[in-house]
Amino acid sequence: MNAQALLRPAPGTIAEVKTRLAERLGARVSAAQAVLNQHSHGEGLPAIGVPDLVVFPETNEEVAFILALCNECRVPVTPFGAGSSLEGQLAALAGGVSLDMGRFDKILDVSPDALDCRVQAGVTREALNAHVRDTGLFFPVDPGANASIGGMASTRASGTNAVRYGTMRENILGLTVVTPDGRIVRTGSRARKSSAGLDLTHLYVGSEGTLGVITEVQLKLYGLPETIVAAVCQFNSLEGAVAAVVAALQSNLRMARIELLDEVQMRAAIRYSKLDYVETPTLFLEFHGTPAGVQEEVEMMQAITADHGGGEFQFAERPEDRNRLWKARHNSYQAVMALSPGKNNMGTDACVPISALPACLLETKADIVASGLTAPIVGHVGDGNFHLGILFDPNDADETERTEALAFRTSRRAISMGGTCSGEHGVGVHKIVHMQTEHGEGVALMKAIKRALDPNGIMNPGKIYPLID
Known part of the structure; x- marks a missing residue:
């Protein structure tokens, strides 16, 4: 099953399903174009699949009724949460029903x-x-x-x-x-x-x-931890920052957060969030525990970063200071978009074993430079996961092709180093191309489970599984 092989339900079938749903849910069934468009995509990909209906259930029994009806009529169902997914999971590639779970808020x-x-x-x-x-x-x-x-x-x-x-x-x-x-x-x-x-x-x-x-x-x-301390440490090189992370993990430091921002991502964050730092590779750190335990771990981490070219720690201990720091980190997507207004952001992620992180990140950085594209790196490097935000003009065929190629190589590089094409974004539509390479015969087992649990193929068709017959 893929986007090209999917068939939309006949208009008559959709009309029947709409009528039967409305009998049970009333006004919580919508075919308004604005509502359909809102449910056609998440944050990461444009509208590539618009549903025919959006339904807003409120109980388990209503969800059961909706799925049983759609299964009977062979109408696709695409679950919809907060709309923040990045790999096309929310696109209704074959139309059908978008199942908005927003009212399940208890x-x-x-x-x-x-x-x-x-x-x-x-x-x-x-x-x-x-x-x-x-x-x-x-x-x-x-x-x-x-x-x-x-x-x-x-x-x-x-x-x-x-x-x-x-x-x-x-x-x-x-x-x-x-x-x-x-x-x-x-x-x-x-x-x-x-x-x-x-x-x-x-x-x-x-x-x-x-x-x-x-x-x-x-x-x-x-x-909640008794003590929480956040710190920022800046480096002269990406290599030094990554080496410090690996050394910290091998020393069994149990930090709560270890976030890496390269110099391009720092440039974006400094401009967007008005931060008082310099545009160099940077670690955002957070320590949780007792006062004595946190102090010990901070001192150990300071020694490690100093050995790898890191500067002095800049601390944030008050809740408002920590919140401002992490808000700047969480606003990295918006900050990247502000670097080149009018361009799209193809966000992608990969994850590798900690031992492979330095080589994978440095090769990826060199690949970005060679591509001529702007693609900041930000990562949850404490568990080997990193992200690219590749900026491109969708109306420029050459730039779009180079962007797709960079994202493709990033995934394949991670897989070749014993990692995965996605540490947290998921597969959705965009990463189906890597499933066979990463999982081999495991893909056949995934398809078998899909067929066994969803024999009519109504659940979010066109996602995860390469070409189900």
């Missing part, structure tokens, strides 16, 4: 004693953290965007805290999932480990809405 249960909670899929990470703050707890997975928890589960999201707290994969205990034929299934439990049966929870985590719809998520929570 926090169902919080257990401070068990350090867990259960939320509906439309709850955003910022809303969850605001809700649990008074309990002394927080949810650490932070991809930057205020994404929905269901969307983060569907793309197996990561973020700035992953080096210490892990990704969505490590922080999900269980799910409620609605299958394509309308069954409501609860996977996992609140136990921190289990040896009972197949791991259905993590089958759905990262499936990008191609196997069913995630409606509820059971999450781990963590105690």
